[in-house]
Amino acid sequence: MEQDNAVTIGKLIISNECMPPYTEANIVADRFLKSAHLDAVALVEGREPIGLVTRHKLLFKLFKRYGFELYGKKPIIALTDTEPLIIHKDERLDVAIDKALERQAQDAYDDIIIVDDNDCYKGLVSVKQMIIQQSNSLANIIIQKEMISAKVNELKKAELMKSQFVANVTHDLRSPVNVITVVAELLNLDSERNDIEGLKRHLSLLMSGATNLRALINNILDLSKIEAGKTEVLNENFDIVTMLREVGETTRILIGNKSVDVEVIAHDGPIFIDSDPVKVKQILTNLTSNAAKFTEKGKIVLSLAAEGNNLSISVSDTGTGIKEIDLNKLFQPFSQLDYTKSKKNEGTGLGLTIAENIVKLLGGSIRISSKFGVGTTFTVQLPINQSDKTNAKTSAEAISLHDIKTIVLTEHEESYGKG
Numbered sequence: 522m523e524q525d526n527a528v529t530i531g532k533l534i535i536s537n538e539c540m541p542p543y544t545e546a547n548i549v550a551d552r553f554l555k556s557a558h559l560d561a562v563a564l565v566e567g568r569e570p571i572g573l574v575t576r577h578k579l580l581f582k583l584f585k586r587y588g589f590e591l592y593g594k595k596p597i598i599a600l601t602d603t604e605p606l607i608i609h610k611d612e613r614l615d616v617a618i619d620k621a622l623e624r625q626a627q628d629a630y631d632d633i634i635i636v637d638d639n640d641c642y643k644g645l646v647s648v649k650q651m652i653i654q655q656s657n658s659l660a661n662i663i664i665q666k667e668m669i670s671a672k673v674n675e676l677k678k679a680e681l682m683k684s685q686f687v688a689n690v691t692h693d694l695r696s697p698v699n700v701i702t703v704v705a706e707l708l709n710l711d712s713e714r715n716d717i718e719g720l721k722r723h724l725s726l727l728m729s730g731a732t733n734l735r736a737l738i739n740n741i742l743d744l745s746k747i748e749a750g751k752t753e754v755l756n757e758n759f760d761i762v763t764m765l766r767e768v769g770e771t772t773r774i775l776i777g778n779k780s781v782d783v784e785v786i787a788h789d790g791p792i793f794i795d796s797d798p799v800k801v802k803q804i805l806t807n808l809t810s811n812a813a814k815f816t817e818k819g820k821i822v823l824s825l826a827a828e829g830n831n832l833s834i835s836v837s838d839t840g841t842g843i844k845e846i847d848l849n850k851l852f853q854p855f856s857q858l859d860y861t862k863s864k865k866n867e868g869t870g871l872g873l874t875i876a877e878n879i880v881k882l883l884g885g886s887i888r889i890s891s892k893f894g895v896g897t898t899f900t901v902q903l904p905i906n907q908s909d910k911t912n913a914k915t916s917a918e919a920i921s922l923h924d925i926k927t928i929v930l931t932e933h934e935e936s937y938g939k940g
């Protein structure tokens with residue numbers, strides 16, 4: 522910032538026109554008339570500046586009645602300012618502006634003569650130009666200051682989010698660890714008492730605590746890897762229809778014995794896309810596990826559609842739904858809505874954050890629409906083909922709407938083994 526203020530005046534030279542001081546006034550006037558942009562000319566003898574002629578002052582004098590007759594043949598030095606402002610090329614801009622404006626009102630906007638270390642003439646600088654430069658520098662300083670303060674605010678916010686994150690992680694890690702510790706003590710008691718039933722019961726609690734802990738740790742690791750930009754994205758060709766069916770099967774297992782149907786609406790044959798299969802599956806599983814968790818009755822529908830190079834996969838449910846004011850919270854880490862009094866919403870609140878981050882890594886986007894008490898739909902858009910646009914076009918054409926058929930996997934269908 523300081524540097525901007527220290528712009529030196531020598532950098533603003535706009536002309537180095539000069540003439541000997543004994544040139545006839547007529548000739549100088551002619552020079553001005555021929556060059557509309559020339560505001561002033563320095564009078565230089567040897568290399569030393571000794572005067573300044575400005576356009577408006579000279580022409581004003583000559584165009585007056587009898588001006589040309591009276592002054593035309595005179596040496597220009599006789600008609601002009603012989604004490605022009607002369608400033609060294611390394612003078613600071615703000616100092617030079619002060620000096621210029623301290624002059625008499627009628628001279629304040631006359632050009633300034635710039636000299637080098639040997640007091641030799643270097644050129645002319647316009648006061649107007651100096652002021653413009655000065656205000657640009659000021660504007661730059663203000664912009665820089667604003668940018669810095671915005672950056673500081675951003676950093677503060679990031680810092681706050683990080684510490685919030687750490688606080689949440691610590692809190693969330695504590696619950697499964699507590700469960701595991703307590704249950705381990707109970708197991709100890711059971712074995713002392715030879716209580717086989719107790720052992721069975723507590724062992725299963727221990728396993729579920731350990732599973733939760735593992736899920737949490739995996740999620741946290743995933744997220745921090747993504748945030749650190751260390752996640753590798755593969756680009757493989759795979760059939761998304763088969764994957765969607767597999768995800769449908771797993772969803773049904775997650776539903777357990779709740780009265781919820783799972784439907785997969787997709788193209789009959791395979792649809793090959795180029796993306797990262799593990800990550801796409803992780804996104805879909807995060808969405809369907811939520812749907813399974815928050816739906817008590819009705820159905821969950823996984824469907825596929827294509828437009829251009831975009832594949833759109835949606836997961837709809839007839840579950841609890843989400844209130845409008847909560848919709849934008851969902852993708853923030855650790856946010857879990859608590860609509861029911863009894864907090865049976867197990868999980869980490871990281872699933873959607875991770876899903877959104879992965880979707881972005883894959884060049885796609887994720888949308889949500891929901892009606893509280895009715896149900897929720899998440900829609901993921903992914904590019905069908907990352908590298909080869911022509912190929913993408915043919916796959917998009919291949920999945921015209923007529924080709925899409927409904928495959929209904931009901932709860933009672935024995936199709937767990939189906940691929």
Ligand SMILES: Nc1ncnc2c1ncn2[C@@H]1O[C@H](COP(=O)(O)OP(=O)(O)O)[C@@H](O)[C@H]1O
Nearest residue numbers: 811812815842857858868869870871872873897
């Ligand atoms: N399909 C859904 N229906 C209703 N609420 C949902 C649905 N999906 C997500 N949510 C809400 O968003 C929150 C965050 O989801 P998520 O990030 O997957 O975390 P988690 O599943 O670990 O709670 C959930 O706790 C829930 O409140």
Ligand SMILES: [Mg+2]
Nearest residue numbers: 811868872873
């Ligand atoms: Mg989840």
